[in-house]
Every structure is written in C-alpha cells, then in structure tokens.
Amino acid sequence: xxxxxxxxxxxxxxxxxxxxxxxxxxxxxxxxxxxxxxxxxxxxxxxxxxxxxxxxxxxxxxxxxxxxxxxxxxxx
Numbered sequence: 001x002x003x004x005x006x007x008x009x010x011x012x013x014x015x016x017x018x019x020x021x022x023x024x025x026x027x028x029x030x031x032x033x034x035x036x037x038x039x040x041x042x043x044x045x046x047x048x049x050x051x052x053x054x055x056x057x058x059x060x061x062x063x064x065x066x067x068x069x070x071x072x073x074x075x076x
Contacts, residue, residue, distance in 0.1 A: 004018075005018050015046060017046075017050070017072055017073065019071040019072065021071045023071055024067070024068060027057075027063055027068040027069075030063070031053055031057065031063075031068070031069065031072060034053050034056065035049045035050060035053050036049075038052055038053065050072060050073070053069070053072075054069045054070075054072070057069040
C-alpha cells in the first residue's frame with residue numbers, strides 16, 4: 001500500500017484517502033459516493049465532507065458500527 005500511495009504522490013496527486021484495514025465493499029461504495037457528492041454539490045472540502053459522511057453513517061443503523069466509517073481519514 002505504501003508503494004501505491006507513493007506512486008500517486010509522484011504522479012502529482014495532492015491528496016488521497018487510503019486504508020491499510022479491511023473494508024466492506026458495499027459501505028465503502030456508499031461512503032465514497034456520498035463523499036464526492038458532498039464535495040461536488042455542497043462545495044465542501046474533502047475533510048469537511050468526510051466528517052459529514054462519518055456523522056451520516058453513525059446516524060444510520062445499517063452503517064453505525066465503526067467498522068464501516070472509522071477506517072477513512074483525509075490526508076493531505
């Protein structure tokens with residue numbers, strides 16, 4: 001994972017979200033789709049959108065367990 005992150009940085013990425021933990025495909029799809037919608041439609045920064053998505057997941061009975069949301073962090 002470190003090598004892949006490094007490759008993105010060398011290629012010019014200014015930020016990325018990565019996890020070394022196991023993640024659920026379904027919840028990750030929901031989380032990332034919601035994250036990018038918040039950035040695009042509400043004009044939030046990635047950090048703000050990530051915080052909002054975590055709060056949304058905590059309020060949702062299906063996704064409230066930390067396994068579904070705690071693995072994601074915005075890094076710059």
